[in-house]
Amino acid sequence: MEISRKTMEVATAVLTGSVGALICYGSTENGIGWGPGGPEPGYFPFGIGCLILIGSLATLVQTFWKHAGAHPAGGHSAGAGAGAVPEEPFIDGTRLRLLVAFVLPIVAMTALSAWLGLYIGMGLYIFYTMRVSAGFRTLTSLAAALLVIAVNFVVFEKLFMVPLLKGPILEYFGIY
Template sequence: MAELEKQFLSRKTMEMVTALLTAGAGLAICYGSWRSGIGWSEMGPEAGYFPFYVGVLIILGSLVTLLRSLFFYRHEGEVFLTMEKARSVLGFFLPLVAFMVISLLLGLYVGTALYICGAMMWQGGYRWWIAALAALAVTGLFYLVFEIGFQVPLLKGPIEGWLGIY
């Protein structure tokens, strides 16, 4: 059991998984660009021309990383993530997932305020009223910058509707 906790995830495995994921992202970029057009028109390059080649570069870089991990690996046996570190990572990852779900259901401003308040209280050890004031201040600043300053509406939920913020 102690050996399992020591080697939860190896660095080699993580490099291979990352290479495959970035190659998949490169493929998605290439496919989307291809659908937009990757050729030249009378006006110059079509919309997908440059993104397509960026996707190709991402795929090539990912393949080099994958081949290096498979055949020329120098960090054999090096641990990337232990169970103890995984708990710490989940302490940040799970609140981010909650932030995304809350933002989709209740709006970005409510999600941001709850995330900042929760992170400050549970991970930073701040008193609830300090965390709440900071969360409201940051959320208010986001509203001023995006909605008023840049005139870019962010995702709003039912609470903003009840308050007449639209």
Template sequence: MSDDPNAEVDPALVSTRSVEVVVMALLLCVAVFLGWDNWRIGAGWAPDGPQAGYFPFYLSVLLGGASLVGIASALRSEELRDEIFVGRSAFGRVLRVFIPTILFVLLVQLLGLYVASFVFVSAFMIFIGKLSVWKSILTGLIFSGLMFYIFDMQFNVLLPKGPLEAAFGF
């Protein structure tokens, strides 16, 4: 944050308290589910020792307790209520990276890893990095080609392939 009183302040999108309460609530849900599941498979003490869910059950109880303490602490804290977790412009910058990454994951399912990587790297360089189209496409081709050579040809690692690789017999 700048010390300049005339500097523009990024309007708050969400407070730190809200984020902490939501994360703790999600952890509490995970703890309840894990506790229930481990109780279902056996969380007691059998004649030959602890059952399969004994230790995981008690770990989920600890996680649930810690989550409840975290929720109570966040709700009582006046400092967290006014503290900005993320501003609108900062969140916009995060989305500029997050949305293309989600699209990349979907493209991997449709086109395979190598073609999706080419599209992702090239498009990211063009639209986010504002680099020239020819440099971006060349970099995407070199990157995807090196990935293919290293993983597929040298290490024989099976990575998701799409229709282009199938057309070339890979």
């Protein structure tokens, strides 16, 4: 699977545009006028939302215009003379798979950590990446995971006294 740059440009502009619209809507709750004592709380957010919307629309138009101009003409209009070479995609299939393989475990770790606590979450994550992504032996990966947990525990809980989320399992074993 490959995602072209144009698709991504359009998707991003649509997304930022909807964020802008959302901000406009959200700011109406606070009053968007200019009162006797200067701007009301929603005045600036409303303006910000509108400008995001305008900027996104302009980007959208620019994207379509550029691509409409570049493709059929084949490089005459682009100026720098590089138009003959097809545009590099945003991301190709291999890279996308690599990226997803990197991001998904992180998301999984975050979801798990909310439930089991950060220490167990990070341990599982390190074990997974060492074993599956980096291809170390099970024992090595396990040792690495335990080491990471131990180092973090000592640094945060003991040295700097910054409590991280423990979760029910550590709580059960009386580790705090």
